[in-house]
Amino acid sequence: MASDVLLQHLDYLLALAAERHFGRAAARCHISQPTLSVAIRRLERDLGIVIVQRGRRFEGFTEEGQRVVAWAQRITAERDEMLADLERMQGRLTVTARLGAIPTAVPASPFVTTEFLSRNPAASVRIEALSSREIARRLADFEIDAGLTYLDDESLPGTRSVELYREQYVLVASADDALMGKPQVTWAEAAGLELCVLTTTMRNRHILDANMAAEGIHYRPAVEADSVDALYAHLRHSRRATIASTAWLPQLGVPQGFSARSMAKHGPSPAIGLVVLDRAPASIVAAAFVAVATDIDLAGRIDHFWTSTQS
Template identity: 55%
Template sequence: MLIRQLEYLVALGREQHFGRAAAVCYVSQPALSAAIRKLENELDVTIVLRGRRFEGFTDEGRRVVGWAHRILAERDALLADLDRMRNGLRATVRIGAIPTAVPATPLMSSLFSTRYPLARVRIESLSSREISRRLAEFELDAGVTYLDNDTPPGTRSVELYRERYRLLVPADDELARESVVEWAAAAALPHCALMSTMRNRRVLDANMAAAGATLVPVVETDTVGALYAHIATRRLASIVAHTWLHAFGVPEGMCVRPLAEVRPRPAVGLIVSDREPTSIVVDALVDALSGADLSEALERSLPPVIPG
């Protein structure tokens, strides 16, 4: 069994197509197919369901793919450990973050890079479900997501901050004169909000329901960037996490107002696989972020609430 065969198999699982998998591995399709057939012969199992095109994996094949991810991850960890002993940590830490937490990731990457200046950081915006899948398949080193009942099993977590909410409202709206805005009053405004499939929106909907109100947005989107674009150009109101204000500030013509405090505030944190032996890269990331008070840094960066 060769590492190259496992790399081809993992690529096929990711691309779900022989031609695309061969392209990302920089080999011909016949070479990739032949290597996987050789692996099947060596293991004495059928791994791939073949027809006129790729049709998926057998039950045994899915198990082999899982082991392939694990073996390749251990190979990468070995190389990173040896490199660290010679030169200091220079590996890339792969982080998947839910879209609503992405604006806070510069604080995380800064702490990590300060501790390990030769290492690199790669951040992808992913759903919580995709983060769970890619952690399990060793395609990510860590995830940044809500820490709640949906946190995937087999992981350990480090709380980074608790989400607070602010109302972005046109500066000439009467609610701009309020020192604190009630959730029901905010619901009456024309809003831009994230889609209801996203965890942040479900939190807002629950808070609205507790206040006896319902949020009915004029515009819904699945990215914070698109949400901010609509706030800035159409001057729609929006209930935003305080981390977004840290990253994007307050658009011209808008002002920020505190909303009535809701307890408990949702926790956002780092999740990593709880497996042994641990990854050198994961240990380094957890070491850099453990004990870090991101909440204090986020609070310091918030724009002041100026009375209307």
């Protein structure tokens, strides 16, 4: 078996694993499809195995191919870490940091990314809205450097986390609604409104449904969406309402003509935090994110903003 495997060929293989289509993988690598195909066959020849199941189109990886993809993820991650470490030693970090965030944490992400870029002005950040499960998978596959997600029993084993804040829920509804005159709103009362909420595939929705159930309520939302922006868009053009996290308010605010009131609490508030892989040596980018998450008082900033809106 040859040992002169080219790192570039591993990059091509990972592009194919991500796209699962030769044409799209080639476009992702900015090369022609024949060039990609030749590189994959060269990799197979160097390793002495069949990596790709081929038919008229890409049909998946062989068992050996799946193992090679896993090793390629590790090898390229270590290469990137080596380059980042050398940059750090020279007093700069020019990488593109990859951050995954559950949709409900996206509005709070600028607090983290702004501080990260302030400390690493030569770097950039790419943010993707992902489910908590997708964040776990992409961390394990070295496809993202850190995630903003719920910290609970479903968190990925082998990770390190830093709690950033706990979700506090508020009803955002028309300012002239009678409920807005109350200091606190029950979930049963909120269920009587035309609510816009996230879809049932999302953890935030499960939390909202559990709070409704705690008051014996089964409700039917007027609008379901897969992003916080979509919920707010429906508020601005109707008299519908939503149950928001106070963490959304510093960035999204309260729409004109609307008010926000605290929701009754049932049990502990869900924690949102930064998660990274717990590995040695530590990822330079992940360590930089952890340093930011440890230093910023995000919970205090969110609480201060919420308090100021009620004064």
